[in-house]
Amino acid sequence: MSYYDIDSILTDAEKIPCTFQLEIPELGYLDNQPGQPLKAGSKIALPLWLAEMLAIANTGGDDQAKSFVTFDLPAALSNEVVQALKADPRAVPLRDQSPHLYGLATHMMDLSEEQELGVVLRKTFVTRASEIALHARKVGGTGHNKGTADEGSNLGVGGTGEEFLRGLEEWERKLFRKAHDGAKAGKEWMENVKKR
Numbered sequence: 057m058s059y060y061d062i063d064s065i066l067t068d069a070e071k072i073p074c075t076f077q078l079e080i081p082e083l084g085y086l087d088n089q090p091g092q093p094l095k096a097g098s099k100i101a102l103p104l105w106l107a108e109m110l111a112i113a114n115t116g117g118d119d120q121a122k123s124f125v126t127f128d129l130p131a132a133l134s135n136e137v138v139q140a141l142k143a144d145p146r147a148v149p150l151r152d153q154s155p156h157l158y159g160l161a162t163h164m165m166d167l168s169e170e171q172e173l174g175v176v177l178r179k180t181f182v183t184r185a186s187e188i189a190l191h192a193r194k195v196g197g198t199g200h201n202k203g204t205a206d207e208g209s210n211l212g213v214g215g216t217g218e219e220f221l222r223g224l225e226e227w228e229r230k231l232f233r234k235a236h237d238g239a240k241a242g243k244e245w246m247e248n249v250k251k252r
Contacts, residue, residue, distance in 0.1 A: 063156060063159065063226050064159065066155070066156055067104065067156040067159035067160055067163065068103065068104050068105040068163075069103050069104070069105070070103070070104045070130065070132075070154060070156065070160050071101040071102065071103060071104075071130065072101065072102055072103070072104050072107040072127050072128075072130050072164075073099060073100075073101050073127060073128045073130065074099070074100055074101070074102045074107050074110070074111075074125040074126070074127045074128075075097060075098070075099050075125060075126050075127070075128075076094055076095070076096055076097065076098045076100070076124065076125050077096060077122045077123060077124060077125060077126060078096055078122060078124055079093050079094065079095050079096045080093060080094045080124070081093045081094075086098075086100050087100060102125070104160065104163055107125060107127050108163070108167060110123070110124040110125040111123050111124070111125050111126065111127055111167060127167070129164060129168070129170070129173075130154070130160065130164070131153075132153040132154035132157055132160060133153075133157075133160070133161055133164060133173065137153055138172070138173065138176050141176050141177070141179075141180045142176055142179075145179065145180035145183040145184055146183060146184060146187055148180075148223075149222070149223030150180075150184075150223065150224065150225040150228070151222065151223055151224060151225055152223070154225070155225065155226055156225065156226050156227075157225045158177065158181065158225055158226075158227045158228075159226075159227070161173060161177050181227075181228075184228060185228075185231060188224070188228055188231055188232045188235065189235050191220055191232065192231075192232050192235030192236040192238075192239055193235070193239045194239075
């Protein structure tokens, strides 16, 4: 991803539940205690970019060195969400969990040893991608006039298509746009070939 990629920036701003392992002076305001030290064991939600830096950094070079924070998986990747994705990935509106769920999950898998999460998300993406491709092929208007230019899906116009798009995560929306534009361009090309 590019340095200026807005989706990457928004993913890095997602809040991650963290537990501080050390007492840190003058940071009590993070736990609503201004002027006090931030005590070890304090649980605070931090942006992903900061949580990542604090989890990687440690207190020294010896064997007893601690990292500043440990973190848990965010609510968007909780056990309940993972179990729902295992049951039926198409039934979970990923955007309601996080608009950048796949990017967040990628970061979290880099930082933790969650093997199951990678398997579940891979299956989720493949399953949902086929559904996205199916909807994206339906180019055109309202879908009521068979044999005309209006034949096709009502995606982007309202109805069930709009509800389908509302549940898509940002990577899925990009995939939908590319597949939709490709199917539309292919249809236009075939119409031009038939005219000649």
